[in-house]
Amino acid sequence: MAFIADALARVKPSATIAVTQKARDLKAQGRDVISLSVGEPDFDTPDNIKKAGIAAIERGDTKYPPVLGIMPLREAIAAKFKRENGLDYKAAQTVVGTGGKQILYNAFLTTLNKGDEVIIPAPYWVSYPDMVLINGGEPVFVATTMAHSFKLQPEDLERAITPRTKWLVLNSPSNPSGAAYTRDELKALTDVLMRHPQVWVLTDDMYEHLVYGDFVFTTPAQVEPGLMDRTLTMNGVSKAYAMTGWRIGYAAGPAELIKAMDMVQGQQTSGACTIAQWASVEALNGPQDFIPVRRKAFEERRDLVVSMLNQAQHLKCPSPEGAFYVYPSCAGAIGKKGPSGKVIQSDEDFVSELLEAQGVAVVHGSAFGLGPNFRISYATSTAVLEDACRKIQRFTAELR
Structure with missing residues (x-):
């Protein structure tokens, strides 16, 4: 469109917002989707x-x-x-x-x-x-x-x-x-x-x-x-x-x-x-006493997710020091065939196949400038994280 500023040609939409929206759209269509794409604490404001x-x-x-x-x-x-x-x-x-x-x-x-x-x-x-x-x-x-x-x-x-x-x-x-x-x-x-x-x-x-x-x-x-x-x-x-x-x-x-x-x-x-x-x-x-309590909950979630992802085939997940994200490598999955029959050639292919096959939404690492990895936000309940990680394990086990 001619009247749009040239500077806008240099930028692209936020990948994390795009993945979150795709997960919402699939949910609206009746799909069972677990979204691990949002960087937002699941706790309420004190x-x-x-x-x-x-x-x-x-x-x-x-x-x-x-x-x-x-x-x-x-x-x-x-x-x-x-x-x-x-x-x-x-x-x-x-x-x-x-x-x-x-x-x-x-x-x-x-x-x-x-x-x-x-x-x-x-x-x-x-x-x-x-x-x-x-x-x-x-x-x-x-x-x-x-x-x-x-x-x-x-x-x-x-x-x-x-x-x-x-x-x-x-x-x-x-x-x-x-x-x-x-x-x-x-x-x-x-x-x-x-x-x-x-x-x-x-x-x-x-x-x-x-x-x-x-x-x-x-x-x-x-x-x-x-x-x-x-x-x-x-x-x-x-x-x-x-x-x-x-x-x-x-x-x-x-x-x-x-x-x-x-x-x-x-x-x-x-x-x-x-x-x-x-x-x-x-x-x-005001009082800061709730921070260590919530931090402990996040730490337990981190440990759970790192452990379960390292038990998944073709994945390697380091244990980070902070925030509420993990950034596992899916290099071992590149070149493998997904459940749809499509060959996974990039981390973007990996997360797309994972969403289609198991209904788990994560963000591809190339959106953050470094792949082949993907980002998981563990700012959600332990039950949801266990379910999501089991589905990721199931998905990686089906790669051929």
Whole structure:
């Protein structure tokens, strides 16, 4: 269509949303479908947080908010970064957006000039490259390996940096792999970045509270204070507080960047929903005791899924440190014939055959920039996960 902007030719729809919609469509046709494609906690928003939102409505806190967020939330964000991450940000250095997506998008919108490069380790969350492309930048993908637990290696980062590199995007724990960087692993990467002062760091810490065993979460600016003046530390309430639909993301960074993001957001959406902001104040300042309980439930689900997938023929599934995803390899299934008689030639073929044959919806790894793998979200009940994994075992056993 002639009047559509040329920039849109560079982007594609979200693969995770597409798979989720396909699963919904099959369900609507009467098919029995288990969808493991959505990155959304199955827990409900805690009651104290809901009540804070209701209280905001009842006292009339429903007017336009400031663009960067209501001050009690920005103060709560600064306090959270100090308390949990040892980062000294002032409330004036924070920004509240309509979900983490808006924070990321506006960071690229305010900083990228045509041809600027953004380093994105693969596998990556599907939205990063398209956000870069639509804002005129060039994503530079750096493949990771299962042998290195899908983590960016310092020598690969060093090789990828050029004079045009503007950002490194670092997501830990990762969507889709669940990989999380230890302090030492982050230090090796920040040592590289300290040699390249033109490169900024955009952290996506959305899954910070979902780490397992004795893993200790750290974030780049905490590991290397020398990066504070070129790091945007992004987080949100979606995952830890089960507030996906409330749509609140936040970040802290250098004042000059926050000022630029304020300007574009003011011409875009203005401030995020006031009611959701007051609920988020309660999320950050209120009781945190439910987090370890839910984290334990996720950890048990992870262990179940990893164990059952490793019992499936032709699959290998590493055990990730965090988030609520596993990223098994289906390399052993490539070249095999599926139940329909079709030869599986890619991870996309694998997930398509799995959906048709057993009604289990997962997302192909090539959508995240690295295959042949697929992503499973285990943010659902143990009973559903057991059923899904049995069906995956049945499917792989039928491959010839």
